[in-house]
Amino acid sequence: MNSFGNKFRLTTFGESHGVAIGGVIDGMPSGVKIDLELVQSEINRRRGGQSVYATPRAEADRIEVFSGIFEGFSTGTPIGFAIYNENQKSKDYESLRDIFRAGHADWGYYQKYAVRDHRGGGRASARETAVRVAGGAFARLLLDSFGVSVKSGVLSVGSVDISGEPDWDLAARSEIFALGAEEAMKAEIMNARNAHDSVGASVLTIAQGVMAGLGEPLYGRLDAALASALMGINGVKAVEIGEGVRASRLRGSENNDNMGENGFLSNHSGGILGGISSGEPIVLKSHFKPTPSIFKPQMTLDKTGAVREYELRGRHDPCIGVRGSVVATAMVRLVLADMLLLNASSKLESLQKLY
Template sequence: MNTFGQKLTLTTFGESHGVAIGGVLDGFPSGVKIDTDFLQNELDKRRPGRNKFATARNEADKVEIFSGVFEGVSTGTPIGFAIFNQNQKSNDYENLREIFRPGHADYTYFKKYAVRDHRGGGRSSARETAVRVVGGAFAQMMLDEFNITVKSGLLSVGDVKTNEFNWELAKNSEIFSLGNEDAMKELIMKVREEHDSIGACVLSVVSGAPTGLGEGLYDKLDARLAAAMMGVNGVKAIEIGEGINAAYLKGSQNNDQMGINGFYTNHSGGILGGMSNGEDIIVKSYFKPTPSIFKAQKTLNLNAKETEFELRGRHDPCIGVRGSVVATAMIRLVIADFMLLNLSSNIQNIKQIYR
């Protein structure tokens, strides 16, 4: 499926080395002020070639909006947009025509479709995630009307971790680091020099979300957040709130006790029974190391013959860095979608509209 969401849907198209990538955002309410500078700023954060911690592919990533916006506001009709690819170097991928990169999607895409766009991974390339960032930025413009914010930052790179949660640092950091930035950067540069790559963990926090977002039982907010994040290339695990650690705790340690001023703690990560409880929503996304590395590796070719190869091309040494921008976008889309879905959950809401 290339469509995400239920009421607010984002359909994406395009390949890494095709003419363009783009999307259609449908179900977006009319009357939302559209800030194109904000859109472009969000894209710039994910832009390849933005600094030495990202892939050297140098794309301007300028978004063109074709529909759904008139005189600076959304019209309620589908928002169509595209980003034209400009810096493809498809020849760099010529040696991939016959072989499958270990750790990438080449093998499974070929087995499934039997037709292969080997240039930069085609549709399986994370180039497509630029479209999600645009969709997420539109969603944020809707969330702005309710003072709901979503932010993400790097909690760890390899074994370099931080407990600082320094959001001011993350905002200005080249790698969106939440702390221990120099050590994180050093490790990324070290693996890059070694022609290798490294995994990372991204922390995302939603603040200001109302209580009751999430549809019981098969569309729980945590389930949809997990699906959104596991749908991002390279994400291998998700935690909500205490996450895996909850399995090692007692109820007395994990319960968030309540008082007249709200919850005393937030082990739940802001979600109970699949619905937001008004606290910050806390999501951790675990990214694997970039599969494309420049070391000699063994693999199979199209004739199922074992072969050794060394990759060329341009790649992110740590996908969690730009992945943190994609995480924010996906979470924005989920929250906006649930805001719209929630409108019909209660007769009082419906009466307010049709009274």
């Protein structure tokens, strides 16, 4: 399944070491002003090769758009685009032709497809997430016209947590999108990297300006759709909404969001009640595992079933949550754009306005 969304639908294609990765967006309404520089700047935030805290694989990641835009506005037809792969080093992966790397998609893909695309993880590579970021940037252009904005930052790296409130100004200028404790987080990443290891991280995503009423109960609940979108990012192992896991340790009197004359007095629900947005900010946390590619000896099986010891080479992120935070923003934008379009037919009144 390579398509995501219902009315705002992104289909992606491509592999890590193929000619290009790319996508088609179906469902962008006509008349949306398309700022391709803004789309490119979103893609640039996810690029590797820009600091010691990310993979050294430096791709230009220039988006080329083929269709769906005329004189700076969307036409309502499919937006097709590609990002060419220029810096693939398939030689780094030659020794992996017959083995299944620990913590990677290799084993599962081989069981399912009986093909071992050993070049950089093939389709399972997070290279594909550049397309999600591009798709999310187009979704942003639609959301902007409704005053909906989405941002993400890094809340924790390994054992280092931010103390106090998230600092969004810091995240905006930080090389690792840190919401606090930037130096300690950087040290945690460098310690792991210097030990030929990797480290996990958690990411906070907030959507602001989301109107009340988005979400399609019962089987298209907004919380379920967001959790699915975030869990669908490579390496995400848990997602929380509002109080999240902590809610299971609270009493109702602590967790309920009471209302006063100006609306909600708190936001433990994280902006979603009954699978529908409440009008409060949507608050999400994604938990990323440590990068599976580490440079220590590991044990695995090869295609013949023989036990093999191997040691990886190549270029990798020491902490995938850092660049993963950009992908989290994109996925939330894609879900919200989709829900916005789906919601257009939820009331007779809104349908009548259309016709």
